[in-house]
Amino acid sequence: MRLDVKKTYKLFIGGAFPRSESGRSYVVNDSKGKFLANPSQASRKDLRDAVVAAKSAHPHWSNATAYNRGQILYRIAEIMEGRTEQFVAEIMALEGVTSKAALAHVHEAIDTWVWYAGWSDKISSTAGSTNPIAGPYYNFTIPESLGVVGIVADQKSSLLGVVRSLAPVLAGGNTAVLITSEKRPLPGITLSECFATSDVPAGVVNILTGVTSELTPWLASHMEVDGLDLSGVDAKTETELRIAGTENLKRIHRFGPDKSPARILSFMEYKTVWHPIGI
């Protein structure tokens, strides 16, 4: 009989895997109530550190060429593919589904990630424009990344929920602080291991596990966070968080399961430039 070496689930901040500065962890059970793991329980200070990391990583990430970002995102998909078995095991345990269903879940997550990776160098061709204004001026509109986006991932879909929210944010040149599903956090951390072993620069993605209701007010009120994806929050909490987010007029959205370039554009800003045409 061989005992397996169990994984420790820590936070992912600034390219490293620290435990919560609070020292806390919390119990995650599988779908049958059996003990699964003690992931870190992130505190507001961990969240604060994650935002600092995301903010400082933003200029470099958004100034990389779109081609380069697309390449990096595609590489993450390559690494995810290699971890299929780990993801399947975690999804089966947490969601109580069959291995066939878990595998389909993982495949859709990877293919969705690839889909968004390919948008990186195309979004400004489809969403940007030159505008035929009535005068001797050249006028063009381009979408630019917003900055730091806070994400509260879907509570039920443990891997796909994270991918659906995170991939469009990164494809648009933003950096992210993501709070995983409270009860189904593990694939989010395994996904972090994919980030850590790909070429994505430290701080571009930060993943926190813990008690959603403890962390979301800090995310929503943080003045260095520019956008929020509240897909994993209930209706009542959403209102409170929207109100908290108005202090710096965060761009706040909630999404369903669809994939669409609109999700990328939700966290981008349009800039229009004028220049005279003359000799």
Added chain:
Amino acid sequence: MSNFEYAPAPESRSIAKIEKDYGLFINGKFQPPHSKKRFETINPATEEVLSKVSFADEVDVDKAVKAARSAYTKIWSKLSGKERAKYLFRIARLLQERAREFAVVESLDNGKPIRETRDVDIPLAAAHFFYHAGWADKLEHAGYGSQPKPHGVVGQVIPWNFPLLMLAWKVAPALATGNTVVLKPAETTPLTALLFAEICQQAELPAGVVNIITGDGRTGSALVKHPGIDKVAFTGSTEVGKLIAQSVASTGKSLTLELGGKGANIVFEDSPIDQAVEGIVNGIFFNQGHVCCAGSRLLLQENIHDEFLHKLQLRMSKIRVGDPLDKNTDLGAINSAAQLSKIRELSQSGETEGAQIWSAPCELPSKGFWFAPTVFTGVTQAHRIAREEIFGPVLSVLTFRTPHEAIEKANNTPFGLSAGVWTDKGSRILWASNQLKAGVIWANTFNKFDPASPFGGYKESGWGREGGRHGLAAYIKGAH
């Protein structure tokens, strides 16, 4: 005072595994040609024989088209965009993995410097596959309707100046949009296309989706005329492009063409002079001037003529001509004896017609096909060297007095592929871009290419665009 002579710095040839001979790549396998005929491909820098490749006749063309049709009907048209995307991502990755090997083979077969194949041709080719892989699963967002459809089987004929890159420009969008392909590489540069066939095998691309048939003009003609082809894409001379357009006129086949050019590089007095000199040099001496969009006419504002020419000649004398596999070589060999003879003929006409010739002093090797970087001054619109495409390292210098005169001269040609504008003034860049009848305009730069940037010509420089969202139109039924 000292002389800093750069010692030879050759890239090793050992990475290039070139077979003694190659068959035709049809239906996923290399197979012998019907006529059993083969022809040699040589290294234009040394005239050594590199390999023998097969000659595809009408029987082979027919076989290839049928293989492409079968693959389209049975497999490729049934595959979802996201699966097609993954094949293209695999191809892109394989090209990146084998990049150095492809760069060396391309240099040997074409004659261009290893620095250019290593830093430009191969990376751009891989990027084209990467870029188009990302369109395959999202065509409904490309602006061609909610369910854009491919043509079916496309026949593609490409030139010898950027062999692998031209292949990428053709194959990537065709596959991304769901077509299958029969491609004929140029007669003098078949090797990287044949290596690409190996990549298709390594990527496990379904048999018949890509077919590579080597041959000469007769092979190309048989391909474009084949009734089983739904769409033709051709890059090459304007002369042949017109012939192809004539031959498909009655057939209903869709046709895109990327033909010749006589690009004007306009330099205004307020341009950043040192970078403009670099841009002119790049514009005509990059790739030995074997570039359809080359800036082969320098339109120089008359009041800076002498100062500019002095700097240009100083810069030209620093161009290192020689062994393409030497990492320090800037200008490699002319691709063939035939091309060299064309360049010489036109250059001679320049002298005969009264323009003043100056060539950078350099030692040309005794074997192989070589031409020193050359500039003609005192050229006017009436000179042959101002009107005809030389396709070699020969620059013609004309002057202008006013912006309007510059535009007039730049546009005064049946071609319309590219133009360059050098000035410090933003409004003038935009004004000139509005006035110039060219499909690609480079301002304060030149010869820049990107898979996201549509490329193609006005007037006799061709039909259609390659690259970008706009370039997909060529391969979508009803879109072009």
Added chain:
Amino acid sequence: MRSEFRSEGLIDGSESSLRRFLQTLSPVDQIGAQERAAMLGTRSIKTSSKKWAIDMAISMVDLTTLEGADTPGKVRALCSKAVRPDPRDLTVPHVGAVCVYNDMVGIARQHLDAIGGEDVPVAAVSTAFPSGRASRTVKIQDTRDAIALGASEIDMVIDRGAFLSGRLGEVFDEIVTIKDICGEPAHLKVILETGELVTLDNVRKASYLAMLAGADFIKTSTGKVTPAATAPVVMVMLEAVRDYFQLTGTRIGVKPAGGIRTTKDAIKQLVLVNETAGPEWLDPALFRIGASALLNDLLMQRMKMDNGRYSSANYVTVD
């Protein structure tokens, strides 16, 4: 503005004529310049040309120590290294100069003379190096002290505050004054501090200003600010000296300083010189490299060229 300066008829001595001249200079396109400099950085220098380049680079090094903690002992060790970079191999050339703060000049000169380094000049940094923020009187005294103690080269800093706020005449005057004090025996290097000038257009303007005012060398940086001697900056300065020679017949030298740590970096600099200003500048009289750690890397590369093995820091001296 002063009238005794080297203008070669290009300007008449007034600030307005200087300003007008500088405005006629061609603009620099940043991207184009970066691309050309990067392309030159891909030159592959091997075998015999690498050997030649290493020895040339060694002979161009201005071996430098500019620390608050400099002591006589430290300076003497540096001087020994300057004269005999590799004690086990006497074929290694001596460096181009020793560069120190002006209160260390005397110690450096004495020690160099005592160990057979009479032909190694001592360069002193001057004019309230590195900031340049002090009164004219202080800057003048700074320079006089250095020359009195035996400095035959003065590396002065320009007043960047004056440059960036448009007081070009002041910047010009200061250089003319210091050049006066240097006289014939001491050559003057003018440090532009390109990292603070930021744009390549400013680098071009400042280069011309310095040359018109009497600089014998234009130098990129103090080494205390990054970015320092990046390839595009050095290239623009080399273009300036090339064009200035066309205009006036006088060759001015160029010295990159700061951030040049490896043999590869140094060789890239030599390629830039060769293909921009031209081979005439491949001479310690017209090109120097301000560095400290670079010398050991040059020595280790030199050893590898001799014996084929990657070397180790144990085989070069630490000073």
